[in-house]
Amino acid sequence: MTDKRTTHFGYQEVPVEEKSQHVAGVFRSVAPKYDLMNDLMSMGIHRVWKRLTIELAGVRPGQHVLDLAGGTGDLAIKFSRQVGDNGKVVLADINEAMLAVGRDRLVDAGCAHNTEVVQVNAEHLPFADNSFDCITIAFGLRNVTDQMAALKSMLRVLKPGGRLLILEFSKPVHRPLAKLYDIYSFSVLPRLGRAVAGDAESYQYLAESIRMHPDQDTLKNMMTEAGFGRSEYYNMTGGIVALHRGFKL
Amino acid sequence: MTPNIIEASLLATLERAINTALRHDAATQHQLAQYSGRLLQFELSFPARALFVLIVEDGVELYHSSEATADVTVSGSPVDIAAQLLGWQRAEQLIGGPLRIRGDQTLLQDISTIAKQLDLDWGGLLAPLLGNEIAQQVHHTGKQLFSWLRDAGERLLHQGSDYLRHESELLPSKRALKGFACDVEELEMATERLASRIAQLQEQDTP
Numbered sequence: 001m002t003d004k005r006t007t008h009f010g011y012q013e014v015p016v017e018e019k020s021q022h023v024a025g026v027f028r029s030v031a032p033k034y035d036l037m038n039d040l041m042s043m044g045i046h047r048v049w050k051r052l053t054i055e056l057a058g059v060r061p062g063q064h065v066l067d068l069a070g071g072t073g074d075l076a077i078k079f080s081r082q083v084g085d086n087g088k089v090v091l092a093d094i095n096e097a098m099l100a101v102g103r104d105r106l107v108d109a110g111c112a113h114n115t116e117v118v119q120v121n122a123e124h125l126p127f128a129d130n131s132f133d134c135i136t137i138a139f140g141l142r143n144v145t146d147q148m149a150a151l152k153s154m155l156r157v158l159k160p161g162g163r164l165l166i167l168e169f170s171k172p173v174h175r176p177l178a179k180l181y182d183i184y185s186f187s188v189l190p191r192l193g194r195a196v197a198g199d200a201e202s203y204q205y206l207a208e209s210i211r212m213h214p215d216q217d218t219l220k221n222m223m224t225e226a227g228f229g230r231s232e233y234y235n236m237t238g239g240i241v242a243l244h245r246g247f248k249l
Numbered sequence: 250m251t252p253n254i255i256e257a258s259l260l261a262t263l264e265r266a267i268n269t270a271l272r273h274d275a276a277t278q279h280q281l282a283q284y285s286g287r288l289l290q291f292e293l294s295f296p297a298r299a300l301f302v303l304i305v306e307d308g309v310e311l312y313h314s315s316e317a318t319a320d321v322t323v324s325g326s327p328v329d330i331a332a333q334l335l336g337w338q339r340a341e342q343l344i345g346g347p348l349r350i351r352g353d354q355t356l357l358q359d360i361s362t363i364a365k366q367l368d369l370d371w372g373g374l375l376a377p378l379l380g381n382e383i384a385q386q387v388h389h390t391g392k393q394l395f396s397w398l399r400d401a402g403e404r405l406l407h408q409g410s411d412y413l414r415h416e417s418e419l420l421p422s423k424r425a426l427k428g429f430a431c432d433v434e435e436l437e438m439a440t441e442r443l444a445s446r447i448a449q450l451q452e453q454d455t456p
Binding site: 045047048049051052054055058059060061078081082084085109110236237 | 254257258260261286303305306307310312313314315316317
């Protein structure tokens with residue numbers, strides 16, 4: 001009898017080595033309408049969450065930033081403008097379809113001069129130790145198969161004093177909001193996905209993967225366990241989203 | 250800094266409004282783009298907030314905080330800063346307060362000149378919604394309305410200032426205020442001299 005390790009893909013249990021392929025399939029499907037769907041699903045609030053992430057990142061001119069699971073390049077464009085000509089921003093994602101959209105957007109925004117686009121697996125980052133002043137991963141960590149391995153890999157490539165910011169869906173802190181959020185996630189979201197992107201299953205996965213993702217305190221503890229210092233988190237929109245920050249001390 | 254989603258939303262809305270306005274005035278947008286990468290910091294006295302304006306290729310980005318050193322920093326009330334940037338005529342002593350400017354003053358002057366030139370194309374903005382003809386009508390009416398509102402606002406401030414200073418004498422004139430400040434300064438110096446004299450006498454009195 002073979003002992004196959006499994007992990008969750010939404011509410012399904014799948015073999016560990018297959019999760020990344022399933023996630024890749026989801027994002028390949030949604031890539032062309034990813035930004036539009038984000039705007040519709042969050043009613044535009046995802047832009048405000050990302051804006052707060054950028055402010056808390058505290059990036060300075062000349063610094064090196066890694067935007068992991070950067071997808072369509074929302075954060076990378078902003079960072080590119082903040083680090084200026086002497087800085088560098090790496091837009092990284094495991095999914096080639098998302099990266100293609102992101103690369104085009106970076107070029108269109110005039111950010112090609114200080115950005116690089118790299119296809120990577122967050123669990124095994126192909127960068128030298130102590131390479132980046134700041135790493136961000138927005139709405140990406142829950143899709144990573146081995147999150148602890150990814151956190152350790154991020155810590156390795158951060159410079160001492162560098163910071164990691166994780167923007168991710170989390171657990172609502174108020175019960176009535178949680179009920180409403182459940183109704184929205186499992187009734188409205190898949191229908192919206194079918195209507196706009198022609199793909200209800202991917203948005204069903206989105207809702208399920210959010211529920212399977214560690215809550216605020218669990219993720220904070222994982223960061224500490226991975227070696228990050230001064231780990232903290234900020235709830236946004238009643239905890240629907242949380243922004244975690246930790247430093248390499 | 251603790252994230253405040255309401256403030257961030259307001260800032261995002263303001264940024265969007267400015268950039269939408271710039272998109273409909275290509276000449277101004279092009280002029281502003283020449284300063285791409287420059288950072289302006291505004292320290293507002295009320296509400297006590299900092300506002301960072303990063304000029305980018307296609308407009309501006311607004312932030313509440315930045316780790317970068319601003320090219321120019323302007324401190325003062327929002328009305329005074331807006332008056333400085335947009336060239337409003339202010340009623341002296343009524344709303345006019347001191348503006349502190351540190352850094353590249355030429356940059357501020359250049360940005361102020363560009364901001365004053367902003368000529369919003371309401372027609373272009375509204376054409377997709379209303380159609381060309383109605384949008385052009387709205388454009389002309391809007392321009393007249395804004396011009397009238399601006400004139401009316403300036404007149405109101407001047408006349409309000411005159412009434413408060415000269416007729417009701419609720420506010421002092423600039424000359425009276427300067428005289429009062431001189432008196433306070435003189436009194437302060439006299440008090441200090443007296444305190445020193447008393448201390449000296451006490452020292453002499455001690456065996």
